[in-house]
Each structure stands twice: as structure tokens, then as C-alpha cells.
Amino acid sequence: MRPPRDAAETRVHDIAQRLARHQRCDRSGTLAPALSDPLMARLRDFVQAGEAVHMVLPAFPAKSPSRRKVLGTLPDLAEALSLDALERLCARIAAIHPAGARLTICSDGHVFGPTIGVSDPVIDQYQAGIKDMIARRGLRHLDTFCLLDGEHLHGTAAPTPEQRRAALMMRHGHPLADIRSELLRTDGGLRQLRGIIRFMAEDDWRPDDPRSATQIQRHAKSRAYQVIQHSLAWGNFLQQRFPRSLRLSIHPQAHGSDKLGIHMLPTADAWLTPWHAVAVDLGDRTVLMKRHQAENQGARLVHVEGRPSHYRVWPDQRRRVLQDRAAA
Known part of the structure; x- marks a missing residue:
């Protein structure tokens, strides 16, 4: 009606x-x-x-x-x-x-x-x-x-x-060439590109990786353009659908x-998502953090139904975690 x-x-x-x-x-x-x-x-x-x-x-x-x-x-x-x-x-x-x-x-x-x-x-x-x-x-x-x-x-x-x-x-x-030129033309495009490069480099890094940081960054940049190319295609399809x-x-x-x-x-990071992070129970609310950040701040892993589920911060740790998040 x-x-x-x-x-x-x-x-x-x-x-x-x-x-x-x-x-x-x-x-x-x-x-x-x-x-x-x-x-x-x-x-x-x-x-x-x-x-x-x-x-x-x-x-x-x-x-x-x-x-x-x-x-x-x-x-x-x-x-x-x-x-x-x-x-x-x-x-x-x-x-x-x-x-x-x-x-x-x-x-x-x-x-x-x-x-x-x-x-x-x-x-x-x-x-x-x-x-x-x-x-x-x-x-x-x-x-x-x-x-x-x-x-x-x-x-x-x-x-x-x-x-x-x-x-x-x-x-x-x-075409990738068109996407590259469009991204590099605007501040918003550059921010998007840099954000995705950062994520790709983080996802690609391994402790035993023989590559230099420059090589990892270069590889992440080439894949970031492809991610954006595929994302735009998906967006075009969804607009039609x-x-x-x-x-x-x-x-x-x-x-x-x-x-x-x-x-x-x-989350303290405007780009952080549930699939790039873990949930951390602070007692009065739950926030997203990267796993290594939660562990470095002393958060404890919680299992639910036999599977890793999230992290929990105990009362004596909460102030330090909040201070670290505010500084992030």
C-alpha cells in the first residue's frame, strides 16, 4: 500500500x-x-x-x-x-x-x-x-x-x-589500462588503490618469505589492480541484476x-572487515582487530563448539587495549 x-x-x-x-x-x-x-x-x-x-x-x-x-x-x-x-x-x-x-x-x-x-x-x-x-x-x-x-x-x-x-x-x-588511468586521476582512486595494496601485501606476507618487502609490495600492487578490475565488473553486473x-x-x-x-x-581501521580480522570481546562491546594485534595485547582465544571463535580481554587488560586502539 x-x-x-x-x-x-x-x-x-x-x-x-x-x-x-x-x-x-x-x-x-x-x-x-x-x-x-x-x-x-x-x-x-x-x-x-x-x-x-x-x-x-x-x-x-x-x-x-x-x-x-x-x-x-x-x-x-x-x-x-x-x-x-x-x-x-x-x-x-x-x-x-x-x-x-x-x-x-x-x-x-x-x-x-x-x-x-x-x-x-x-x-x-x-x-x-x-x-x-x-x-x-x-x-x-x-x-x-x-x-x-x-x-x-x-x-x-x-x-x-x-x-x-x-x-x-x-x-x-x-581493460586494466583504463582502470589504472582512472584510479590515478583522483584522490579517492589513489586511496582505494593504496588501501587494497596494503591488504594484499599483508595477506601475502609469510615469516619465511624469501622475497624483499619491495618485491612483496610490487606483487601486491599488480594484483590490487586486478582486484579492482574484478570488483568493478561485479558492481556492473549487480547494477544490472x-x-x-x-x-x-x-x-x-x-x-x-x-x-x-x-x-x-x-574498528579503529576504516578498511578492516570481519573476514580480515577477529572479534575481540572487551566486556562492554566487541570490536574487530587483526589476530596478531589481539594476541599481542594479551587477549585469550575462546572456542565455541570445539572451534576457535573469538578473543576475550579480561578486565585488567581492557584499559591497555582501549589505549592501544585509540592510538591506532
Whole structure:
């Protein structure tokens, strides 16, 4: 049922305020005063039509291959609490808008697999774990979508992930040379590139690695361009697949962007995600940290149902951990 125009506009602004509270800060540490015009237009379209607000979030690809960052290859408390946060966001929108809200997690693991050094079977296990968490935790506002669900990407009935990646790049990708020149043209593009290079270098580093830091950085840079190339292709495909939906991102976004960068859990690093980190229970709240940071600060590993789940900081350690986070 369509709400009256004045009531619809009030709902639009109330929902926009809810979404804005979850923003990832830009480089300056400040938040945009409101959603961008493109996001407001999409939000208004759903509300005025009396339809559930639909959001898409490219996220939850696979755990980082670096054991300095994460506990293993399967989802753990970091993912569980992040999914809970997305569910709460949808529920808060539904409390404003009777037609409700729905969020589709567009897992991009198979999009990046070879480039980030994670095999397709490991990605399959991670994504199955995410689906299981959503079901077991009763997160009724969330659903999932991945590269293997895009039936019209390839003509065969059951193409392999490699075939899907090739079809994605052929139909929605752009040449690396064009992407390089575009990234280097703007401050936002350079920040994105540097952030991904940092992540790739961290994921690639091993204690026994014979390569120099310069060689690791150079290799990370070449793969970072490929990650961005595949990410843009995936974004183009999602725009075609979900043309009306609000696009969310796990990365900070520039003011005026047609995407909204959002936080799921508190973190001192605006680029840190549940799949590049561990959950650390501070007693009054849970935050994300890289595994080696949690261990260096004396946090203790907690197992749940026989599997590593998260870290816990005891009361006598909490002040030091908070001071270290504030200085990060």
C-alpha cells in the first residue's frame, strides 16, 4: 500500500538518518550530513511505491589467507555479529516503513578467488557457513547471492567458477589500462588503490618469505589492480541484476557517491572487515582487530563448539587495549 506523499517523505528521511548512522567515515573522519542524491532517489522510489526497501552489499567473500589476521577459513564470531548488525539495521528500517526492508549479501569470493589466493572449494565452504549462520540465527531480513547464482552469465547449466569469472569479465569488465588511468586521476582512486595494496601485501606476507618487502609490495600492487578490475565488473553486473536497489559498501565512500559505506562492527581501521580480522570481546562491546594485534595485547582465544571463535580481554587488560586502539 502506497503511503500518502507527506508521510512517505517523512519515512524517507527517517530511514536515511538510520542508514547514515552506520556510515564508514571518509579520510577526514567525518560523516556526510545526509545520503547522496542517488541513494535518496532509490530510497524514495521504494517508499513511495509501498515496497520493501532492498539493499545490496558486496561482502563476505572468504577469510583472508593470512593467519596473522584471522583464525581460520570458516566464518566465526566476527561474521556472526556483523550479520546480526545488518539484521538490526533492516529491522530498524522496518519499524519506520511497514513494507519492511531486505538486504542481499552479494558474496564476491568467487569473483576474486585466484587473485586473492583463496581456492574455490574454500570459498564454497565459507559461503555455506554464512548461509548456515543466517538460518541458525533466524536473520529473516537477509539473503545471499553469489557469482554462481547469476544464471544468465553463462549458457551452460552448471558452469565452473572459472567459467563464471571469464563470462563476468567478458561481459562487464574493463581493460586494466583504463582502470589504472582512472584510479590515478583522483584522490579517492589513489586511496582505494593504496588501501587494497596494503591488504594484499599483508595477506601475502609469510615469516619465511624469501622475497624483499619491495618485491612483496610490487606483487601486491599488480594484483590490487586486478582486484579492482574484478570488483568493478561485479558492481556492473549487480547494477544490472538489481537495478533499483540501494548499493551499500564495506569501504568508505566519497560524499555524493551512489554507494553508502557502512560499518558492521566497531574498528579503529576504516578498511578492516570481519573476514580480515577477529572479534575481540572487551566486556562492554566487541570490536574487530587483526589476530596478531589481539594476541599481542594479551587477549585469550575462546572456542565455541570445539572451534576457535573469538578473543576475550579480561578486565585488567581492557584499559591497555582501549589505549592501544585509540592510538591506532
